[in-house]
Amino acid sequence: MRRRRARRAGTARREGASEVGTLALQLLVNGILLGGLYVLVAQSLNLIFGVMGVVNLAHGSIIALAGLFTYWFSMRTGLSPLLVLPLALAGGAAAGAAGQRLLIEPVMQAGAKAGLLSLIVTFGLSYVLIELALQVFGSDFVSVPYLQSSWKLGALAFGKALVVAGAFAAVMSALLYWWLNRTYSGKALLAASQSPTGALSCGIDVARVRLIAFGIGVGLAAAAGVLVIVIMPVAPQTASDLTLLAFVIIALGGLGDYLGVAAAALLLGIAQSVAGYYLGGNAEYVLPYVLLLVVMLAGPGRFRRLG
């Protein structure tokens, strides 16, 4: 009798432990997937800042505009929104390069005031893009009902849309890292970011490097928009929230630090996932900003690039 009771208690303990283990794993999975979304939103902004020192306040507007175009395309044609990805990458890159040449490059010649002027230019551009999106797409929140279910692995659920977005972000981050560190043009880009004068003296066409960096950054932001509209409702006015989110993440990860930003995005996702489960939605919402304050107080050196 006593032995049977002990066996039953042992089984219950094991089941409880297994349940706790599954919960911990699911929270981890949810956090990593959320982090993947953050990488997607933040990395392109990080590229533009890292190489050019330009704080692109129009970042969220580009994501929202691309997302709204994807919605329109998908609803109009009935085709997969993912088909817009190559178009967004190419179109975004072309538009970004054109915008850089017409709007950003002239203010980059302003010497010490270049940072402030580019901030003002991209701030104005963000409003122009939001207004354009409002006029063309309206102000409704919209989202594409695509990849809404999840893949199951045992007791764990992997949201399909987040997996696709995270995988895309991972591939793009890896390609970006490889390009910047292993190819001549990428190294030229890094050199131009570290010392434009030094790069110039080595024969690097710094203006061209900036054009490429801005083009790629905007292309990636547009691609992020294609995936974001599948994950959550987006409206033109979402733009400022997306910009803020991206800034918090790159500030946490280290401005211009690609691996740092990816790591910060993933850790933030996991921390929010755990906080949301145990402490509720308000704690999850406020966590990035609390962490930002902590990081700023603990390691202001990370923000040296802002100066």
Added chain:
Amino acid sequence: MASLPARLGALLAGGLALPLAGLFAAPPAANAAPPIVIGTTISETGALATDGLYEIKGIKAGVAEANLHGGWLGRKIVLKYYDDKSSPGTAVRLYQRLVTLDKVNLLVGPYSSLVTIAIAPLINKYKMATLEPGASVPSIYVPGNKWNLMNTADSTTYLHQLLPLAKQHGARTAALLGLESAYSLACYHARVAQAKQLGLKIVYRTTYTLQTDFSSIALAIKHANPDVVLECAYYPDSVNLVRALHEQGFAPKFLGETVGPVEAAYVQALGPLANRVFGNTGWWFNFKTPGNKTFIAAYTRMFHQQPDYHAAAGYTAIQVLGAAVQATHSLDQAKIRHWIVTHTVQSIQGPIHDNANGRTTGAVQDMVQIQNGVLKLVAPAELAQAPVLFPYTGH
């Protein structure tokens, strides 16, 4: 969403047409009585735009209908409105402008309780009788805010039929969620109290700030395994919660979300996941109220879409204002306010009667359910278009 080429064309044409219109516009007739100007702000952009746009369209339809019948006091009615961007601070600035610079004759309140709470001190300072089609929080309507006049059912009645219905069909446990916003918190606290009163065990409850990630909340709900999930929210978070629940593999027997499901965009965004979700409405197409058919026809003709209850509330505000102005033969704010709190107006939403504090009494929100992509009124029983379908299946 209108076609992209059409919108782009309109955008380009608008740039040319506006300056030209100024050149060829006829001068105003010298002897015509000046129009009665109604001022308002609306959430044309920002987080509340989806519902706000319905409301302003309802107001426009009301003004158009009134003008079709000769206006009020023999004067044409003109609507002057600004986009408050869903921002309380912006709304305060704009109402100040409407009253002091634009010198409008009458006011209609903005969309949402959140924005209305911000403008209430200003409305009461200037003693302008302001109809409030989009402010459903009862705590606004207190003696200190006597110039705010409600014309819709209050938010404590949102989805008030769902928990009793679920209990009647065997539900024992509930998860309750509320967005940190004035209306949704009033709804949330009312449903928490109702669940306790009904003897339903609340196995999960939380309030949250507007956010994109609901995976943790959905996972916590899944582990609590409630029979009913009821969320007091706006459209974007309604969509996000349903998706997150589905991703975590959980479907409660009853799923209700206050104002999201009544928007056409909800079914479009969720597809089959929206099937059998409950929502609430203060007005419906089959209401046998005076002028309802005229409202639906006018709204559909003007905006090429079907109205929702936010639009009906906006239209009702104009109905109530019009009744007061014509009954008092005046634009005197005190007379208009007195008339409104001492009379009942037969509106398209039903009888609107405000008590001395300006709170609408007797009006409640009804309940709708999405059934195979179509919204059906399911409560109250005497107006129901279809029986309630359950359980929610998540597909």
